[in-house]
Amino acid sequence: MxxxxxxxxxxxxxxxxxxxxxxxxxxxxxxxxxxxxxxxxxxxxxxxxxxxxxxxxxxxxxxxxxxxxxxxxxxxxxxxxxxxxxxxxxxxxxxxxxxxxxxxxxxxxxxxxxxxxxxxxxxxxxxxxxxxxxxxxxxxxxxxxxxxxxxxxxxxxxxxxxxxxxxFRLRPAPEWTEQHREWLDPDLQEVRRTFAPSGGWVWLQGERPVQGHLMGGCLEVLDMLNGTPGWPEPALWRGAVLCLETSEDVPAPAQVGYWLRNFAAQGLLAGAAGLVLARPRGYTPERVEALYGWVRRVLWEAGREDLPVLANVDFGHTSPQLTLPFGAQARLDPALDVFEVLEGGVTA
The missing domain is CATH 3.40.50.10740 (Murein tetrapeptidase LD-carboxypeptidase, N-terminal domain)
Known part of the structure; x- marks a missing residue:
């Protein structure tokens, strides 16, 4: 490839x-x-x-x-x-x-x-x-x-x-929060939020290491973009490590599954190298398990039970969050518990 x-x-x-x-x-x-x-x-x-x-x-x-x-x-x-x-x-x-x-x-x-x-x-x-x-x-x-x-x-x-x-190698945040502080109140700007210990990242499936360029984004926005002239050409998706997140709209796990089925129908999952899922904002533990169940189901339907999937990753609508260089080559290795960017996204 x-x-x-x-x-x-x-x-x-x-x-x-x-x-x-x-x-x-x-x-x-x-x-x-x-x-x-x-x-x-x-x-x-x-x-x-x-x-x-x-x-x-x-x-x-x-x-x-x-x-x-x-x-x-x-x-x-x-x-x-x-x-x-x-x-x-x-x-x-x-x-x-x-x-x-x-x-x-x-x-x-x-x-x-x-x-x-x-x-x-x-x-x-x-x-x-x-x-x-x-x-x-x-x-x-x-x-x-x-x-x-x-x-x-x-x-x-x-x-x-x-x-x-x-x-660089990406690592889980030691803590995270969804606590709300009212932005419209200037008096709260210096009141720190409460962070809880992080449960870390979790591998949903996959055994072999893979490599590909990072790309993706917010699923709700990808849904708006899908079918427009701004939708990436098939070649851009091919071989990608897809990084997908959900917003404060808190879509139902089934809805996420439907979006992934659309990706499967377009052949995007067939050509993907790996999948990285952000910590879903506003989800209860039960909703998280339902989400992961839908992800596994759709990947089974698409014949991609081999696809490495790393979930609960600190990017997107979570705090604190990582910065991912879209377009840079990255490597996922489930056996060694590794998510790393293989090249800089910038030049010196």
Whole structure:
């Protein structure tokens, strides 16, 4: 099987300017204290100077009515020589509306680190379709603006993915949380959340080691993207280690199974090298077991009982979360309990 090759952007360095982009929701304008906390913590932990794209702070109503302004911000950040990287402020639910407005030639001509998750799945896949590595990780308003300071697991994960040109081994977070702190209340910004010990990751099936390029994203967003001109070509899926997560919508386990059946019908599971599932947000232990049952069922239906599946992984809608370099080669080894990125997603 041939190995997919992607253009790798330059590694971010301390002192770099990174543009904050609101490519979906403009909620950031309602929580200026959270935005400023994120900027401070990014500067303190990563050394970057965050600046807003021209339209990023113009508010929910304006950005909803003006998808062109959001696409313009992406192109502006890519073409601006003073901007070294791109950072999503938050997710949302309508990045798919940007598809007719995005220019893949600009993405290809100006490869830069793009970091985000959730609805940023749309943008990540357009980077991959343009042949450029992209980075599924925390947004400015989420883990980067964590209450009371950025979690060390998050800052280390970002650094190893976008500031180091070497490969790295991924490891479970020692703790995690879903505790809610009201973002609209500035007085709660410095009140740390309570974290519980992590149960670690779990292998659902598989025995032999596999290798492939990372790709995927939020399943609800992939469902919106499916069938549009922004859906990746079959060759891009072939040989991939699929990294899939669910959002705060908490889809039923059966719904996840239906989405995977769609992937099977398209031949995406037949051609996959491996599957990595994020810790599902808002699930009870019973719901988690039902989810895993559906995953095994669909893979049996697809004749992929051989496919290595690693679950409960710390990415997506969980805290703290990893940063995954989509497009980089990765290796799964169930026997040795290994999930590692074999090459840097950036260049030195």
């Amino acid at each position: 041939s190995v997919m090759s992607f253009v790798r952007p330059a590694a971010l360095r301390e002192g770099d300017v990174v543009a904050a982009l609101s490519l979906s929701s403009g909620f950031v304008a309602r929580v200026p204290h959270r935005y400023e906390a994120g900027r401070r913590q990014v500067r303190a932990e990563l050394g970057w100077r965050v600046v807003p794209a021209p339209n990023a702070l113009r508010g929910e109503a304006y950005l909803y009515r003006n998808p062109q302004a959001r696409a313009d911000d992406l192109h502006w950040a890519l073409e601006n020589r003073e901007v070294a990287g791109l950072l999503s402020t938050l997710g949302g639910d309508d990045s798919v509306r940007l598809l007719p407005l995005l220019d893949p030639a600009v993405i290809r001509a100006h490869p830069k680190v793009f970091l985000g998750f959730s609805d940023s799945t749309v943008t990540h896949l357009q980077f991959l379709r343009a042949g450029v590595t992209s980075f599924h990780g925390p947004a400015l308003l989420t883990d980067l603006a964590e209450h009371g300071g950025m979690h060390g697991y998050v800052s280390r994960g970002v650094r190893q993915a976008v500031m180091d040109a070497r490969g």
